[in-house]
Amino acid sequence: MKAVYISDHGGTSVLTYGDRPEPEIEPGEVLLRVRGSALNRLDIGLREGRSYRGPLPRILGCDVAGEVVQISPDADTKLKVGDRVVLDNRIKCxxxxxYCVQGLDQYCTEQKRLGVDLEGGHAEYITAPAVNAHKFPDSMGFAEAAALPLAAHTAWHCLVTQGQIRPWDDVxxxxxxxxxxxxxxxxxxxxxARVITTAGVDWKIAKAKEMGADEVINYRETDSISQKIKELTDGKGVDLVFDVVGADVWEESMLSLKPGGRLVITGVTSGARVDMNLSILQGRPLQLMGSGGRSRRTFADVMKMVNQGELHGIVSQVFPLEGVAExxxxxxxxxxFGKLVIEN
Ligand SMILES: [Zn+2]
Incomplete structure (x- = not known):
């Protein structure tokens, strides 16, 4: 089958479009004809060898949407051939x-990720345990569906499970x-909740407002995000900060929180090392949280909202399978803005 894989780490030139063996279905699994697979920031680290040093070649692609074409006879599932599904990319024991015996599968010691530790979705076919496949609405296209799993699962886990978001929160x-x-x-x-977000260019600011953000701070035109936050919250600060940026905004995040505020971090794209003023913690007892693994239950919660039409995948641009390097x-x-999706 055609797939995009890496046999070495490096720049975009190591992404090879070529032939890989078709996966064979194992007990409890479904075989999907992949129709959409989205990129994640993680893929850059995988390709460059910063976040993966396992066996190669490896087919990339952590976010997968496709059609069920085969179901293992022993799979305990209500899925049928022809169902359109997305995959929870974390395969648990x-x-x-x-941990799993305690119902804490987010900490499963055996977990492997599709597109990282196992072959991913930039391919014509993929196999996964039937329990990882979730149906999405008939009205939703494969590209939009592929844009959902990791981003929605992560954001839900951070804001709802970890951050305990409430309707009266400024976030x-x-x-x-x-x-x-x-x-x-x-x-x-x-x-x-009331959402304050940040962006650095006008068209992204407009897009964020279109998506429902109540306030958008242009971080390029402000000296201090926290100062701006104080202005927007009557001097109080926000209840909750959700951060994918890391080092560059750490200090401003701390200073933006009101006493007792919560911070959840799930990305360090700008760097992971910071100087921290511990007196901030002492003065305003804050709750600082990481994201870590995500549970099957939260994936099911997310997909329930997707199937009720409450959450939508945000597709920025679509590429063919040959276009993964681009x-x-x-x-x-x-x-x-949003997700880059491969359609095939
Ligand atoms: Zn486990």
Missing amino acids: AGTCE LIHAASSGVASMGIQIAKMMG AHQVMEDRNF
């Missing part, structure tokens, strides 16, 4: 590890145009 979501943040804006609005370049140039 059979419920036997010390700061950094970098509106990133896949995860743009889903975060949707989820925070859906939960009834899509990686667009991702590195950052001139997009």
